[in-house]
Amino acid sequence: MQLQINKERQHWRQVLTRIISIVKALAKNTLAFRGDDEKLYVESNGLFLQMIEMVAEFDPVMEEHVRRCEARESQYTYFSPKIQNELIETLANEVKRSIIAKVKHAKYFSVILDCTLDASHQEQMSLVLRCLDDSTDTPKVEEYWVEFLKVDDTSGLGLSSELMNVLTRVGLDIDDIRGQGYDNGSNMSGRHKVVQKRLLEINPRAFYIPCGCHSLNLALVDIEECCPKAKSFFGVVQRIYTLFSSSTKRWKNFKDKVSGLTVKPLSHTRWESHVESVKAIKEQIVHIRDALLDLAEVVEDSKTKSDAETLALYDLESFEFLLGIVIWYNLLRTINTVSKFIQSEDMDMDIDIAINLLQGLDQFLDEFREEGFASSMNEAKQMASEMGIEPKFQEKRIIRRKKQFDESDNDNVTRSGEESFRVEYFLFIIDQARSSLQVRFEQFKQYQEIFGFLLNLEKLKSEPLTSLMKSCMELQQFLSHDGRSDINGDELCSELMVVRCYLTNEKRTIDMLQCLAKLNGLFPNTYIAYKILLTIPVTVASAVIPSGS
Secondary structure (H helix, E strand, O other): OOHHHHHHHHHHHHHHHHHHHHHHHHHOOOOOOOOOOOOOOOOOHHHHHHHHHHHHHHHHHHHHHHHHHHOOOOOOOOHHHHHHHHHHHHHHHHHHHHHHHHHHHHEEEEEEEEEEEEOOOOOEEEEEEEEOOOOOOOOOOEEEEEEEEEEOOOOOOHHHHHHHHHHOOOOHHHHEEEEEEEEEEHHHHOOOHHHHHHHHHHOOOEEEEEEEHHHHHHHHHHHHHHHHHHHHHHHHHHHHHHHHHHHHHHHHHOOOOOOEEEEEOOOOOHHHHHHHHHHHHHHHOOHHHHHHHHHHHOOOOOOHHHHHHHHHHHHHHOHHHHHHHHHHHHHHHHHHHHHHHHOOOOOOOOHHHHHHHHHHHHHHHHHHHHHHHHHHHHHHHHHHHHOOOOOOOOOOOOOOOOOOOOOOOOHHHOOOHHHHHHHHHHHHHHHHHHHHHHHOHHHHHHHHHHHHHOHHHHHHOOHHHHHHHHHHHHHHHEEEEEEEEEEOOHHHHHHHHHHHOOOOOOOOOHHHHHHOOOOOOOOOOHHHHHHHHHHOOOOOHOOOOOHHH
């Protein structure tokens, strides 16, 4: 009898093992479990039951279990929707426990939040925890998605309260937060009564870094909103796409004329991706003009005919539009490259890389401001020659008014069309870009002032003792709260004096940390300093979950 009991126990253990494996496979690939029916061997019964049927074809254990279910020899099948949900929830809780255990082992962590609407139009906030996983011999930076938080109150108070509640529920200490990253929404990253401000009031060491990708995007939005000519330019780009894409017949006409890149719509959320829309027009503007003229001849609708002719003969044959497309392509291409680097999936990337990229972008804008207009003019003139149009600027009509007795003739001096375009368009958008980047990345400069001496390893090797001691003591003060500090500044300085002589080949901060981890705690203050440095996030791109997920 005992042998029979053991055999039956083993059978059910093997059945559950196979069912759990099926649940894991479906959940990992985010596939729907259930269909229109909940019975075996019927049409549209869902992926879960269909995988049960498939496994039963080759596996004796599952074959026997299905036979018992079909013959009603067993009261329990473990196939019901309730069991499926219980298994999903059990697996999810186990994964979450594993994540929280790693975060607790790391001690210091950062919170990354972003809100989005799901398919049911409910506001939900995704919570990501960033920490240094030092549970292995080679520490590495990890970002873990924890859960969705359903939020009804999207104010700074409501979001911060929900964040505190979930951290308390999973057993994480709010005092261990060392970084916080959000998008640039006013309820998340503003200056008053927002999430980052409320968290700083509880834990001043929770350093806030605005999302680098959102900041780049918003800098471009600032340019477009402040420059009427930029609005008109991108309006033309969008109109070209809308005209062809609104009908399958028009789209076929476009494909017949233009065999290369297809025109693309403008993204309202990722402005740096506008480069793809601009590139498609820039590289095949002659063919697009021909496609518009051909469309104007064959279309019967008067409005469509007028729109196609206006775009072909007025907008695309305007030299100012050609020059604008060259300028914007060069600007957007560079910013998009920086944005892709910041959004890299390499979680070991630290803020030092982001700061260097932004400094490189600022240098590009300086050089482009001085030399970009002339080079863009040459390229635009070449495009104009290929299109057979004259490279000239539209001259504004001079409005003369009666001079007052104290006005000189210099007040009536007017600029040429080219100079007016250069000053009011080109220089305006470049200066606006530099100003917006400077304002939106101000927090990065504050971060560099605090951790800069640790970021630049080459500079660290030659840092004078007095300067190094000052930086270490300032870092100790920043990492202090309620009379306690994460590090001892005096000891950190002493450790760095030895470390910079010992470690010579490391180029990145993560390399430095991994070498420190192998020294078995010989430099505890240095290890903690670099650990906190790498915990602070650069971007919240990992928190952006597609709507409907």
